[in-house]
Amino acid sequence: MASRADNIASTLSFANFSKATELKQRIWFTIGALIVFRFLSFVPLPGVNPAVLETLYDQTRGGILDMFNMFSGGSLERMSLIALGVMPYITASIVVQMAAALHPSLIAIKKEGEAGRKKLNQYTRYGTVFLCAIQGWFLASGLEAYGAQSGLQAVVNPGLIFKVVAVINLVGGTMFLLWLGEQVTSRGIGNGVSLIIMAGIVAQFPTFTANLFEGGRSGSISGVVIGLLIVMIVALILVICFFERAQRRLLIQYPKRATQRGGMQADRSHLPLKLNTAGVIPPIFASSLLLLPLTITQFAGNSIDQSTTTGQVLQSTLQYLQHGQPLYMLLYAIGIMFFAFFYTAVVFNPEDTADNLKKNGGFIPGIRPGKRTAEYLDYVLTRITVVGALYLTVVCVVPEYMIAQTGIPLFLGGTSLLIVVNVTVDTISQIQSHLLAHQYGDLIKKAKLKGRMR
Template identity: 50%
Template sequence: MASAAEQLAANMNYGAFQKATDLHKRLWFTLGALLVYRMGTYIPIPGIDPAAFAQAFNGQAKGILGMFNMFSGGAVSRMAVFSLNVMPYISASIIVQLMGTMYSPWEKLRKEGGEAGRKTLNQYTRYLTVVLALVQSFGISQALLHTGGHLVAQEPVFFTITTMATLTGGTLFLMWLGEQMTTRGVGNGTSLIIFAGIVAQLPMAIWQMFTLTRTGEMNGFAMFAIFAMAVGVVLFIVFMERSQRRLLVQYPKRQVGNRMYGGDSSFLPLKINTAGVIPPIFASSLLLLPATVMGFLATAHLPPWAQWLPSAVGQLQHGKPLFMLLYGAMIIFFTFFYTSIVFNPEETAENLRKYGGFLPGIRPGKRTADYMDFVLTRLTVIGAAYITVVCLVPEALTSFYNMPALGGTSILITVTVTMDTVTQIQSHLLSHQYEGLIKKSRGKGGAGGMRPRVAAR
């Protein structure tokens, strides 16, 4: 007869085998979806000359188009069907979140609607994604038509319609693909799509560094310093993203009949970086927008009173002192702003009060909410400083070397998405290991575990 240790080992191996099969399927589905996404970034929209557009894109690479090109894995530089990527969907999600805190009907759906309310808000997000994608694709078509006739080989009206349909359809397909990856794959699908676009640009950035070193524009020590800085920034991001302040939550004891229930304690974790990667993305978009608009305008035809605009806008590019100053200030602002949207101390304190939980030494209700707000504010100060340092250190290198692909935003997104994906993989392994163990033990204990004892009697 097998010992208890042997049975436990067999049960754990059984659960691991079952989980490995399911996890393999999820991983293969995720890789296949990312492969489909990468293929779409090389398919140009109808009616565009890819070679002529690539040449014209080089003059706009330092504006907002360069940032979108980084997030889309080079799709913007090729004007592919996935040029908009999932940025309209992300913008729509943020707008719906903001409206969910300010618009009373949506706030009621978010708080009291449950699963049905969440599905309704998700549907509103999809509708808003379509609207934003149509507006952005229309703007892109008009910019291409007015930039130069050599870029477009179709009639203006027909080109506008096909461009809007193609780019909007590409965004909706990526939105659907991201949802499928989240449900049937591993990790958050939308985040993985952005992650894949950034990682796809990494080999080109490394090749640029080696090219600059070979031509003498960058010495070997500088290249080594950049790699060392990248490793240090990654380790710093991992440490800060794992850091959290745990507030002790105590639940009172209650007597039901002759038994005592409750008296348990748990922790309310507060992350240092509650806002995530939203602040640097918003700050970059707003700062690079004037440079992009100025690039599409004919500066030679500006009125006399506006002749200072090109030189002023030129200071709002990567590596410029004014850009770095405003970039850091806006990151701090959006960190506090988005944290206040994501975490509501009053709502959290009210939920704790409803379930009988309390913070030791602090009265439930308003006192608890004030204490949470005090702790969260101090954590947000540290988080804002952390994000600002991570994003500005690579920008300082940009002022000396032409390395736009090593932006702090891209490093932050890459590390955080990798950490979240690895955590989900570990959760899948652990949960299925326990499920296999419980199923196996129930099968043996229920069918054959009790019968020998009854027979012995």
């Protein structure tokens, strides 16, 4: 098996890449879509003064705003058409998926197969529009009062017309990003929404790297800290790659069948259970639930009198939920662990898997087919998900806490690296799958050609 895998891997070299026309078209389409995404992040909302907004953002830089700005690829800092990014869609996905796992009517829709999946996606889009409208309204209201204490006005002509125009543009920007992500998924390479999030993070890399080395040059960050940071990044990447590829392989045995020589042979295969079945979804979901409300609260806090009870409550909330604070990290860790188990239960159903094995005559040695197999799969999956959830929590929370305490750029945190590495590995795997399919297609064509010549 090892030699065969090595032979297949050796054939998947980039020498075959020039012959894969469809793959090249998909890659160019993906690159073009990401370029469009980056262009949109520089298009400001109508009625916003970019120069004043930049000045105000520099005054309130840090914490939640920097974290959300990183996920949006700098769109929040410039208050562009896509300032909300894809976070409303992710929040709507959380609500719909949780409802689909609990509500009887939605459970029935989910069991309808492809038709049910399309209905749930449509509900998710409706929820995205609803959340964008609400968040856009509060964001526009906060933007009007943003900088009032400093004597600066970010909005040229505040009022109802500005709020309506801002909401329409923010909703349109997010829905366009969602459509662009779907196009990348169907006509490009990789998961479109994940690639958009990764592109937003990677786009901040030059700025954060320049700030890091500028800190080293000015002396605010010592050379030893920069060296340790590089070592930590390399170690994190290695740990992420190891755990993302780790899996528990369950032996599946099938009934004996007669061979051509008259003997009996039992077929065997393996059921791979990934240690981290949920992938990057838990930290993204947990971040989306924390970042959007806190960002809106921080914008709204600028327009509320701090001497009132409401102002004091908002101020205390922002203080305790700033990035790097214990309460924020605690909620973040709880969110990651919850969504690790929740999303694993969504994507992997032990009962369905046990039924499929029973229909095909497969069984796990020592485990009775049917209900017992489902219970055993649930038992094994729960155990490895505990390890996977702890891995996600440590990788995301510990580096983020250390970085928040030392003031090192947020880009180099565990959450960012986890998303970038995971999406990159998934995209490369899809490229390899296309190359392998192209290679097998060529072999089939050659075999047919030889058969015709004979």
